[in-house]
C-alpha cells in the first residue's frame with residue numbers, strides 16, 4: 364500500500380490517492396469522516412478550524428460500500444477557499460492586481476525561507492500553502508482506510524496526548540485500548556488525567572494570551588498486531604524504523620520513542636528488556652512491555668507504544684527576529700491566524716500515520732488483492748505462531 368496527497372492549504376481541495384488496498388474491504392465515507400472530524404478538534408486550535416468542516420468524498424476505488432482493488436481517491440474540499448479565490452486562483456494575474464502582494468517575511472521554524480530558497484519562490488505563499496499542516500487532513504484520510512483494514516483483522520490503533528508544555532498526563536498502563544480511546548476522546552485535550560488536562564488548557568490559554576505557542580508529546584497505542592511483522596534482514600524493512608520515519612514526517616514533529624524510549628539510555632539491561640514467558644492460554648508473551656512492542660525491527664505481539672514529540676507552533680504573534688527577503692531589513696513578527704497548540708490534533712494525525720505503516724506491513728507480509736484471502740492468511744499465520 365502507498366499513498367500520495369495533493370492540495371494547497373487555501374486551494375480548492377485536498378486529494379489523496381491510495382494504491383494497493385485489496386478488494387472487498389467494506390468502506391463507507393462516514394468512517395473516514397469520523398477520523399477527519401476528530402483531527403479538527405482539541406483546545407488550542409485557531410479560527411481556521413471554525414471555517415472548515417472536513418468531509419470526504421470518495422471519488423474512486425469504492426463501489427456500493429466495498430473496495431474494488433483499484434486506486435482509491437479521496438477529496439476533502441477546503442471551505443476557506445471561497446475567501447481565497449482571488450489569491451489562490453489559477454488565472455494569470457494582471458500587473459496591478461491587488462493580490463500581487465507577496466509574502467516576503469519568512470517565519471522562523473516554518474518552511475518559508477528554506478522552501479523559498481529551494482524552489483525560487485520569492486512569494487513564500489507558494490511554500491506555506493503546501494507546507495501547511497492542512498495536508499495532514501489528506502493523510503488522515505489514507506490512515507482512516509488503513510484503520511478499517513486493520514480493524515477487520517482485529518488490530519486497533521488509538522492516539523492521545525501524554526504531555527503539553529511540560530505538563531505530563533499519566534496513563535494507567537493496565538488500561539485497554541478501548542478504555543484509552545474512550546477516556547481521551549472525552550477530553551478537550553485528548554488525555555487521561557483531568558487535573559493535568561485542566562493545567563494543559565490553562566497553559567494553552569496563557570500561551571495564546573502572550574502571543575506564544577506550545578508543544579508536547581502524543582502517544583499511539585496498538586493492540587492486536589501479530590508478532591514477526593517487519594524484518595531484521597534489511598535496514599529498510601525494520602518496521603519500527605519505518606514508523607519512526609513516518610511519525611517524523613508529521614509537521615512539527617521532532618522526535619520519536621518506542622516504549623520507555625530515551626529512558627533506556629539511563630537504565631541497566633535487566634531493567635529494559637522484556638522477559639519472555641509462555642502459557643497455554645496466551646502462547647509466547649512478555650512480562651513487561653518496556654520496549655514498546657518491537658525487537659529486531661519486528662513486532663513482538665505485545666502492544667505497540669510509540670511517542671512523538673511536537674515542537675511549539677512556529678507562527679507567533681510574539682516578535683521573533685527574521686529578515687524581509689525584499690529589503691533585507693530585520694523585522695519582528697508577522698501577525699497571522701494560527702493555532703497556539705495543536706498537539707491534540709496531532710495525536711489523531713499520528714494515530715492514522717502509524718495505522719498506515721502497519722497496514723502497509725500487513726499487506727507486504729500477506730500480499731493479496733482480495734481481502735478475504737488476505738484475512739485467511741493472517742488467521743493461518745496467527746495459528747502457526749501460536750503453536751510454535
Ligand SMILES: Cc1cc2nc3c(=O)[nH]c(=O)nc-3n(C[C@H](O)[C@H](O)[C@H](O)COP(=O)(O)O)c2cc1C
Nearest residue numbers: 473474494495496614615677678701702705708709
Ligand atoms: C495539526 C497541526 C496543526 C498545525 N498548525 C499550525 C499553525 O496553525 N501554524 C503554524 O505555524 N504551524 C502549524 N503547524 C506546524 C507547521 O505545519 C510546521 O511546523 C511546518 O510545516 C514546518 O515543518 P517542521 O516544523 O516539521 O519543520 C501545525 C502542525 C500540525 C501537525
Ligand SMILES: C=C(O[C@@H]1CC(C(=O)O)=C[C@@H](OP(=O)(O)O)[C@H]1O)C(=O)O
Nearest residue numbers: 409411412494495496497500700701702
Ligand atoms: C488548516 C489546518 O491547519 C493549519 C496549519 C497551519 C500550518 O502552518 O501548518 C496553519 C493554519 O492555517 P491558516 O493559516 O489557514 O489558519 C492552520 O489552521 C488544518 O489542520 O486543517
